[in-house]
Amino acid sequence: MPKPDLSVSIAGVTFKNPVTTASGTxxxxxxxxxxxxxxxxxxxxxxGVASSPWEGNPVPRVTEVYGGMLNAIGLQNPGVEVxxxxxxxxxxxxDTRVIVNVCGRTEEExxxxxxxxxEEAVDLLEINxxxxxxxxxxxxxxxxxxALFRITxxxxxxxxxxVIMKLTPNVTSIAEMARAAEAGGAxxxxxxxxxxxxxxxxxxxxxxxxxxxGGMSGPAIKPVAVxxxxxxxxxxxxxxxxxGGIASAEDAIEFILAGATMVAAGAMQFHNxxxxxxxxxxxxxxxxxxxxxxxxxxxxxxx
Amino acid sequence: MKKKTSMNVLDSRQLAEGIYSLxxxxxxxxxxxxxxxxxxxGLYPRDSSALLxxxxxVCRWDPAEGSIRFVYRASGRGTKTFTGLKTGDRIDxxxxxxxxxxxxxxxxxxxxxxxxxxxxxxxxxxxxVLKGEARSVTAVLGYRNRELFLADEFRREAEVxxxxxxxxxxxxxxxxxxxxxxxxxxxxxxxxxxxPMLRAVRDFARExxxxxxxxxxxxxxxxxxxxxxxxxxxxxxxxxxxxxNARICTEGPVFAAEEIDF
Ligand SMILES: Cc1cc2nc3c(=O)[nH]c(=O)nc-3n(C[C@H](O)[C@H](O)[C@H](O)COP(=O)(O)OP(=O)(O)OC[C@H]3O[C@@H](n4cnc5c(N)ncnc54)[C@H](O)[C@@H]3O)c2cc1C
Ligand SMILES: Cc1cc2nc3c(=O)[nH]c(=O)nc-3n(C[C@H](O)[C@H](O)[C@H](O)COP(=O)(O)O)c2cc1C
Ligand code: FES
Numbered sequence: 315m316p317k318p319d320l321s322v323s324i325a326g327v328t329f330k331n332p333v334t335t336a337s338g339t340x341x342x343x344x345x346x347x348x349x350x351x352x353x354x355x356x357x358x359x360x361x362g363v364a365s366s367p368w369e370g371n372p373v374p375r376v377t378e379v380y381g382g383m384l385n386a387i388g389l390q391n392p393g394v395e396v397x398x399x400x401x402x403x404x405x406x407x408x409d410t411r412v413i414v415n416v417c418g419r420t421e422e423e424x425x426x427x428x429x430x431x432x433e434e435a436v437d438l439l440e441i442n443x444x445x446x447x448x449x450x451x452x453x454x455x456x457x458x459x460x461a462l463f464r465i466t467x468x469x470x471x472x473x474x475x476x477v478i479m480k481l482t483p484n485v486t487s488i489a490e491m492a493r494a495a496e497a498g499g500a501x502x503x504x505x506x507x508x509x510x511x512x513x514x515x516x517x518x519x520x521x522x523x524x525x526x527x528g529g530m531s532g533p534a535i536k537p538v539a540v541x542x543x544x545x546x547x548x549x550x551x552x553x554x555x556x557x558g559g560i561a562s563a564e565d566a567i568e569f570i571l572a573g574a575t576m577v578a579a580g581a582m583q584f585h586n587x588x589x590x591x592x593x594x595x596x597x598x599x600x601x602x603x604x605x606x607x608x609x610x611x612x613x614x615x616x617x
Numbered sequence: 618m619k620k621k622t623s624m625n626v627l628d629s630r631q632l633a634e635g636i637y638s639l640x641x642x643x644x645x646x647x648x649x650x651x652x653x654x655x656x657x658x659g660l661y662p663r664d665s666s667a668l669l670x671x672x673x674x675v676c677r678w679d680p681a682e683g684s685i686r687f688v689y690r691a692s693g694r695g696t697k698t699f700t701g702l703k704t705g706d707r708i709d710x711x712x713x714x715x716x717x718x719x720x721x722x723x724x725x726x727x728x729x730x731x732x733x734x735x736x737x738x739x740x741x742x743x744x745x746v747l748k749g750e751a752r753s754v755t756a757v758l759g760y761r762n763r764e765l766f767l768a769d770e771f772r773r774e775a776e777v778x779x780x781x782x783x784x785x786x787x788x789x790x791x792x793x794x795x796x797x798x799x800x801x802x803x804x805x806x807x808x809x810x811x812x813p814m815l816r817a818v819r820d821f822a823r824e825x826x827x828x829x830x831x832x833x834x835x836x837x838x839x840x841x842x843x844x845x846x847x848x849x850x851x852x853x854x855x856x857x858x859x860x861x862n863a864r865i866c867t868e869g870p871v872f873a874a875e876e877i878d879f
Contacts, residue, residue, distance in 0.1 A: 341843035345867075348619045348841075361845070369860040376838045376846035378669045378695075383838060390845045392859035532668055584838045585661070585668040587711070588620050 318601035319608045320594070322356070322575050324553045325476035325501035327437050329356035329411055329576065332609055333566065333594050336531075336557045336580030337362055337415035337440060337480070338387065342401035343408070349587035354594060357411035359578060360401060362442050364417050365426040367393040372524040377513055382532025382559065383581055384511050386525035389417050389442075394430045402434055411437040413478065421465060425472060432474040439475050440555075441465070444482035444507045456482040456507075459494035466498025476501035478555060481546070483509050483535075488542045489549035496550040504555035504578070505546060506539045531581040533559040540572050547573025547614050561589070563596020570597075573614035621661070622647060626706040627684055629699075632766040636735075637700055638676075639687045641708065648683035653717025654743035655832055655871040658685065659840045661709040662695035663702075670711050671695045672837050672866070674739035674809075676767070688738035688767060714840050715870045718807060718830060720746050727752050729803035729827070730775065731792040731818055733759040733810025739832060741767055743807060744774035755801055759792040759810065793817050803827050807871075812879065819874040829874035835865045842867035850878040 320331035334357040340346055343358045352358060370390025377384050391397070397414075405412050414436045418424035428439060443456035443465060455461045466479050479495040481488065483506040495503050508529025513522040539558025547554055556574030560566050561582040569577045583589045597609065606612060624641035632638050639660075643649075652675055659670025677686035691697045702708060720743070728751040732740040737758050747754045754775040758768060763785040771777045779787030780795040788795040791814060803825070808818040809832040822829035835847040848862035853876070855863050861878065863869060 339839070339844060345839070345841045345843040351618060367859045369862065370845065370848070373846075373848060374836045375848070376669075376836050376844065378667060381666045381668070383669060385838065385844070385846065387845050390848070390858065390860065390862060392857075396859055581838070582668065584670070584840075584844065586621065587839075587841070588618070 315602065315605060316607065318598055318606060320598060320601075322610055324438065324478075324575060327411060327476060331356040331594050331597070332570065332576040333590055333597070334359045334413060334555065334576055334578045335583070335590060336578040337442065339580040339583055342397075342404060344401070344404055346583070346587060350590055352405075352408040352410050354591055355410045356576060357413050357437065358405060358408070359413040359440060360397075360415055361391060362389050362415045362417035363391050363394050363397045363427060364389065365394055365423045365430070367391065367396070374523055375525070377522045377528070379511065379513055379530065379534070381534030382530055383584075384513055384523060384528030384530050385508065386523045386528040388525065391417070394427050398430070398434055402436065406435055413438045413440050415440045415442055415480070417442045421468060424465065424469060428469050428473050432472070436475050438478055438502075439469075439473055440478040440480050440504055441469060442480045442507070444480070444484070454482065456491065457485055459490050462491060462494040463498040466495050466500050470499035478502040478504050480507055481505040482507045483538060483542055483558075489545050492546040492550045496552050500552060502553045502555060502575075503546060503550065504557065506535070506542050506558045509535055509538065531559065533561050533582065535559045536561075536565060540568050543569055543574050544572040544616070560593070561585070563593045563600060566593045566597060567600055567612070570609070570612050571614070571616040575610075575613055621709045621711050623707045624710045626702045626704055626708060627682075628704060629702040631700070632688065633764040635690050635692070636764070636766045637689055637691055639689065639699060639702060640684050641687070641710065642682060642684040648680070649713060652678040652685065652713060654720065654746050655717035655739055656713045656715045657870060658687070658713055659711035659837070660687070660699065661711070663698045663708065664694070667695045667698070669695075669838055670840055672714070672834075672840065674832070675713070676738035676741050677745070678742055690735045711840055714866055716868065718743055718871050720750060723747055723751050723805050725752050726804040727802060728754050729796065729801060729806045730754065730756040731759070731796070731806065731808040731810065732756070733792055733814045734761065736809030736811070736814075736832070737767055739809050740807070741770055741774070744771060748774045755803070757792045757795050759795070759814070760786070791817070793821055796821070806830070808832070815874070816879060822874060830871055831874045831877070832870045833865050833872060833877070834870070837866050840866050851876055852878050
C-alpha cells in the first residue's frame with residue numbers, strides 16, 4: 315500500500331494532515347516548539363485574540379477535576395497589534411497553516427480584529443462566540459441561533475480568510491446552532507468549546523476558581539463532544555473541526571468517523587506535550603492497518 | 618525534541634507527618650548540565666484520571682548521580698499517589714521548569730533564606746549553592762510543630778534558626794519572629810512560603826534595605842507558559858502579557874519582591 319494520504323482541505327485551504335491544536339492550550343506555538351515540530355502539524359490554532367489587551371480573570375484560574383480540568387483564564391491576551399507583530403511573525407517560519415482564534419465583547423470588537431487580520435498571514439479565522447456579550451444583555455452570541463447567524467453573517471462579509479465559527483456545547487440543540495452558523499455563511503464550524511463546570515473546596519467552603527465557574531475540558535468530556543460532532547455533522551454540509559478530550563490517535567479517529575474533517579488536541583497536551591505528533595503518527599498507522607488510502611475516506615463513516 | 622522524562626525512583630521515604638522525600642534519577646545521558654535552585658519540575662500522578670502535573674521544587678541536585686531530590690507534602694489526590702513509589706519504580710516528569718535564583722548576584726553578600734512549611738525544601742539547594750559563595754548564609758525555617766524536616770541537612774550548609782507555630786522548638790511564631798529575635802542583618806533575602814509570610818518578608822526587607830527575592834506558587838496546567846493559568850500581578854506591564862500578568866511557571870517562580878503587586 316502507498317503511504318497513506320493524510321491531507322484534508324477546508325474552504326479551499328489544504329492541510330498536510332487533519333491535526334491542529336485547540337485554541338488556548340498551545341499559546342501561539344512558541345512555548346511548545348521545544349516539544350513539537352510545528353512543521354509537522356496540519357495547523358496551529360492560536361490563543362484567542364481581541365482588539366485590545368485583556369487582563370483575564372483573577373487566580374486561581376485552573377484546577378483539576380476527575381478526568382479533566384476546569385479553566386477560567388478569562389481570555390487574557392496581548393491584543394491584536396502585539397499578536398500580529400510577535401506571534402504571527404514567529405509562525406511565519408514554519409511550514410504549517412495558521413488558524414487565528416478571535417474573541418470580543420461586542421460585535422464591533424470582533425469585526426475590528428477580523429478587519430485588522432485581513433491582510434496578514436492567516437489561513438483561517440476561528441471565531442470564539444462563547445464570550446459574554448455585553449450588548450446582547452449577557453447572552454453569549456453562541457447561545458442564541460439568531461445572534462449567531464447575525465454575527466457570522468457580519469464577519470463573513472468583511473473577512474478575507476475563511477471563517478470557522480467555534481460552537482459552545484452549553485446549548486440545548488447543537489444541530490440548531492450548527493445550522494445557524496452555516497446559514498450565516500460560515501465556511502466551517504469547530505466544536506466543542508468547554509462545558510461550564512464548578513468545583514468547591516469543602517475544607518475552606520469556597521469555590522476553587524476565583525471566577526466560581528470554569529470551562530471543563532479533558533477526557534471526561536469526550537463522549538459529549540463526539541456526540542455533538544456527530545449531531546452537527548448530520549445537520550450541516552460545511553466541514554467540522556472536532557475537539558474535546560482528545561488524548562490519543564484513537565480518540566481523534568472517533569471524531570473523524572463521527573464527521574470531523576480536522577481534529578484538535580487540547581488540555582491533554584498538558585498531560586503529554588508531544589500528543590499532537592503521536593496523534594499524527596497514530597492516524598497514519600491506523601490507516602495502514604485498515605488499508606485506508608485517504609484520511610478523507612474516513613470522515614463521517616460511522617455506521 | 619524534548620518530551621516528558623521517565624524518571625527512575627532511587628529513594629522514597631517519609632520525613633515527618635505528611636511530608637515525604639523522593640529522589641529521582643535521570644535515565645543515562647539525559648541529565649541536564651545545570652539545575653538552578655528555585656527551579657521546579659512537574660511530576661505526573663500515577664492515576665490516569667489526574668491529568669495535570671504537580672509542580673514540586675528542586676530540593677537537592679546531585680550532578681554526579683544525575684538525580685534530583687524533591688520534598689513534598691502529600692496533601693491531595695495527586696501527591697498521595699507519590700507516597701506509594703518504591704525504589705526502581707518510574708514516574709513521568711516534565712521539566713525542569715522555571716527560572717530559579719540568580720545566585721551570582723549574592724556572591725560576597727550576607728544572605729538570609731526564609732522557608733515556611735512546604736516552602737522550606739527549595740531553600741536547601743539554594744543554601745548548598747551559596748555556601749562558600751556568599752559571605753554568610755542563614756536559613757530560617759518555619760514549621761507548624763515539632764515535626765521538623767530537613768533541619769539537619771540545612772545545618773550542614775548554613776547557620777540555622779527554627780521557628781514553630783506552637784513554640785515546641787525554637788522561637789514561637791513565624792520565620793520573621795525568629796529573625797527579629799536573633800537580630801539578623803542581611804543584604805539579600807530569599808523567601809518561599811505562604812503569601813502572608815511573603816508579604817511580611819517583603820515589608821521587612823523594605824524596612825532593613827535588603828534586596829528581596831520570593832518564590833511564588835499558583836495552580837498550573839501546562840507548566841511551560843502556554844495556558845496562562847498561573848499568573849501573578851506585576852507592577853509593570855511585562856513584555857509577554859502586556860497586561861501586568863507574569864507567568865509564574867515561565868517568568869518565575871522566583872521574582873524580585875518589588876516586581877510583584879501583592
Ligand atoms: C513552583 C511551585 C513549586 C512547588 N514546590 C513544592 C514543593 O517543593 N513541595 C510541596 O510539597 N509542594 C510544592 N508546591 C505545591 C504543590 O504543587 C501542590 O501542593 C500540589 O500540586 C498539590 O497537589 P495534590 O495532588 O496534593 O492536590 P490536589 O487537590 O489533587 O490538586 C488539584 C490541582 O490543584 C493543584 N494545586 C493544589 N494545591 C496547589 C498549590 N498549593 N500550589 C499549586 N498547585 C496546587 C494541583 O497541582 C492540581 O492541579 C509547589 C507549587 C509550585 C507552583
Ligand atoms: C486553558 C484553556 C484555555 C482555552 N482558551 C480558549 C480560547 O482562548 N479560545 C477558545 O475558543 N477556546 C479556548 N479553550 C477551549 C479549547 O480550545 C477546547 O475547545 C476545549 O478545551 C475542549 O478541548 P479539550 O478537552 O481537548 O481541551 C481553552 C481551553 C483551555 C483548557
Ligand atoms: S501553567 Fe500554563 S502558563 Fe503557567
